[in-house]
Amino acid sequence: xxxxxxxxxxxxxxxxxxxxxxxxxxxxxxxxxxxxxxxxxxxxxxxxxxxxxxxxxxxxxxxxxxxxxxxxxxxxxxxxxxxxxxxxxxxxxxxxxxxxxxxxxxxxxxxxxxxxxxxxxxxxxxxxxxxxxxxxxxxxxxxxxxxxxxxxxxxxxxxxxxxxxxxxxxxxxxxxxxxxxxxxxxxxxxxxxxxxxxxxxxxxxxxxxxxxxxxxxxxxxxxxxxxxxxxxxxxxxxxxxxxxxxxxxxxxxxxxxxxxxxxxxxxxxxxxxxxxxxxxxxxxxxxxxx
Amino acid sequence: xxxxxxxxxxxxxxxxxxxxxxxxxxxxxxxxxxxxxxxxxxxxxxxxxxxxxxxxxxxxxxxxxxxxxxxxxxxxxxxxxxxxxxxxxxxxxxxxxxxxxxxxxxxxxxxxxxxxxxxxxxxxxxxxxxxxxxxxxxxxxxxxxxxxxxxxxxxxxxxxxxxxxxxxxxxxxxxxxxxxxxxxxxxxxxxxxxxxxxxxxxxxxxxxxxxxxxxxxxxxxxxxxxxxxxxxxxxxxxxxxxxxxxxxxxxxxxxxxxxxxxxxxxxxxxxxxxxxxxxxxxxxxxxxxxxxxxxxxxxxxxxxxxxxxxxxxxxxxxxxxxxxxxxxxxxx
Numbered sequence: 001x002x003x004x005x006x007x008x009x010x011x012x013x014x015x016x017x018x019x020x021x022x023x024x025x026x027x028x029x030x031x032x033x034x035x036x037x038x039x040x041x042x043x044x045x046x047x048x049x050x051x052x053x054x055x056x057x058x059x060x061x062x063x064x065x066x067x068x069x070x071x072x073x074x075x076x077x078x079x080x081x082x083x084x085x086x087x088x089x090x091x092x093x094x095x096x097x098x099x100x101x102x103x104x105x106x107x108x109x110x111x112x113x114x115x116x117x118x119x120x121x122x123x124x125x126x127x128x129x130x131x132x133x134x135x136x137x138x139x140x141x142x143x144x145x146x147x148x149x150x151x152x153x154x155x156x157x158x159x160x161x162x163x164x165x166x167x168x169x170x171x172x173x174x175x176x177x178x179x180x181x182x183x184x185x186x187x188x189x190x191x192x193x194x195x196x197x198x199x200x201x202x203x204x205x206x207x208x209x210x211x212x213x214x215x216x217x218x219x220x221x222x223x224x225x226x227x228x229x230x231x232x233x234x235x236x237x238x239x240x241x242x243x244x245x246x247x248x249x250x251x252x253x254x255x256x257x258x259x260x261x262x263x264x265x266x267x268x269x270x271x272x273x274x275x276x277x278x279x280x281x282x283x284x285x286x287x288x289x290x
Numbered sequence: 291x292x293x294x295x296x297x298x299x300x301x302x303x304x305x306x307x308x309x310x311x312x313x314x315x316x317x318x319x320x321x322x323x324x325x326x327x328x329x330x331x332x333x334x335x336x337x338x339x340x341x342x343x344x345x346x347x348x349x350x351x352x353x354x355x356x357x358x359x360x361x362x363x364x365x366x367x368x369x370x371x372x373x374x375x376x377x378x379x380x381x382x383x384x385x386x387x388x389x390x391x392x393x394x395x396x397x398x399x400x401x402x403x404x405x406x407x408x409x410x411x412x413x414x415x416x417x418x419x420x421x422x423x424x425x426x427x428x429x430x431x432x433x434x435x436x437x438x439x440x441x442x443x444x445x446x447x448x449x450x451x452x453x454x455x456x457x458x459x460x461x462x463x464x465x466x467x468x469x470x471x472x473x474x475x476x477x478x479x480x481x482x483x484x485x486x487x488x489x490x491x492x493x494x495x496x497x498x499x500x501x502x503x504x505x506x507x508x509x510x511x512x513x514x515x516x517x518x519x520x521x522x523x524x525x526x527x528x529x530x531x532x533x534x535x536x537x538x539x540x541x542x543x544x545x546x547x548x549x550x551x552x553x554x555x556x557x558x559x560x561x562x563x564x565x566x567x568x569x570x571x572x573x574x575x576x577x578x579x580x581x582x583x584x585x586x587x588x589x590x591x592x593x594x595x596x597x598x599x600x601x602x603x604x605x606x607x608x609x610x611x612x613x614x615x616x617x618x619x620x621x622x
Contacts, residue, residue: 008400009527010386011447014454015403017383017498018446019410022439024495025461028472035471090310099304106606107315113605114318115556117576118594122321125587132335134320168314169616176613214617225465228558228573232580249467253474254563263471270468277463284618285456 035263042257055264087170177211217280325591348592369554384505391451508542545611
């Protein structure tokens with residue numbers, strides 16, 4: 001069906017999108033790369049000179065960078081574990097015969113639609129406030145020690161907030177995958193006398209392995225650039241306890257006006273994201289061919 | 291599920307599931323409740339769950355004090371406007387990917403395509419020259435950069451359709467901080483900071499790959515024969531897209547739009563970095579509560595409830611599309 005004429009027309013119709021995306025992504029990315037090789041501060045814009053890889057050397061040897069990299073990895077890994085394991089449990093639970101399943105599903109997915117600034121501020125104030133937050137009331141009622149969340153455990157607090165935002169996403173995707181499981185396969189397993197454990201291990205896990213991988217890859221890409229939650233709760237503090245790479249680059253660029261250094265950091269962030277993106281792209285690409 | 295379960299087991303599972311569901315939903319419910327409290331009740335310890343003095347004064351005050359409606363207006367205009375324009379660009383692109391794909395890389399482009407690309411580059415060069423005032427670099431480097439893109443765009447355009455799609459997808463994978471510095475400087479020089487046009491453009495470009503991908507998956511389900519029949523009857527390409535494809539794909543287009551609006555509404559990297567007041571949407575407005583004065587929990591809750599309620603309702607309608615859109619078809 002794709003005649004010469006239609007493919008030519010097709011290319012013309014794709015052109016605007018390609019040009020726009022090109023202008024938005026590759027052009028500024030190239031400029032970031034270029035800036036990263038310059039000594040360039042907005043505080044002293046006349047003194048711009050080429051300094052090779054010194055920005056990278058500074059950035060990578062800066063203890064703040066090591067800290068931010070560690071924080072990024074901790075944040076991503078913890079949220080992944082909590083949201084995927086938790087999401088899995090929630091999905092398995094909701095795949096059962098439950099009364100009011102539709103309403104329940106709406107409740108579980110709801111946090112995903114809450115904007116990041118709202119989730120962060122609601123959690124920080126209404127729930128985690130040390131004086132009259134709800135968590136304080138819960139821990140005191142149970143006779144447990146009451147933490148001052150953002151002072152004692154700043155990273156844990158951020159992780160909890162971000163996990164709350166992403167657990168529904170994992171649940172929804174995994175539930176969708178679970179529900180696409182063939183009825184006959186379920187019945188066959190039951191007739192063959194599969195217990196809950198072997199049912200889970202031999203039927204469910206192979207079926208949703210792909211969905212789990214997709215969830216992990218997509219969440220990682222988003223979690224590598226968590227920003228708003230940190231900005232409105234801790235501003236990266238105390239110290240650099242909750243500064244991740246994204247926030248470090250933001251600080252360097254828009255608060256310290258160090259264009260060169262921030263650009264080097266931006267490139268590092270892009271490289272990190274690409275490590276994950278390559279795997280995700282490959283999976284999606286395979287789907288596209290098939 | 292076909293497996294029969296005993297009633298007692300079913301009730302037990304239901305109770306457990308509802309407990310978990312309520313736990314997950316609770317912060318939203320709590321925000322909603324707190325928005326009707328007085329500031330004193332909101333801060334009360336032990337917390338007051340239902341027996342407090344219900345009041346609407348927070349909603350009134352949020353509008354009076356901080357002009358909530360301006361931010362809500364910005365959110366609505368930006369998330370709908372950017373994606374409507376996005377659809378106008380994305381529908382033809384998705385059409386060509388679904389119905390006129392190229393399966394082998396081309397050696398050369400046709401003359402018509404050349405003219406289109408050259409025209410786009412010429413327009414870009416002239417625009418860049420016009421907006422760059424004399425002392426900025428834009429006047430010199432802008433047009434040069436525009437012309438320099440020709441070979442790269444040429445290269446992209448001669449790839450196979452699947453490669454172009456993957457390339458578009460890859461733009462979604464790039465973290466914002468990777469281009470934060472140049473984009474910020476461009477916005478500064480072009481006077482786009484805190485303008486609806488600037489942040490709208492940003493949101494449009496962020497969602498464009500998603501729009502094209504989702505539309506593509508919906509268009510794929512439409513039989514080619516119908517479009518071909520229209521073509522046989524002498525419909526022009528534009529008529530084919532507007533009068534034949536679009537009406538058939540309305541559900542898909544609507545779902546795509548829904549998801550894109552939700553994502554734009556909640557976008558909180560560019561909106562926080564590129565807007566301050568005039569063009570700031572609700573994400574940025576809520577962020578202003580991070581530096582509070584005095585008791586503000588009830589007001590924060592009221593503002594938050596207003597900011598999330600509309601999108602929560604839209605989101606509930608879009609669950610299925612969410613899976614499809616956010617996984618780029620990798621989970622069905």
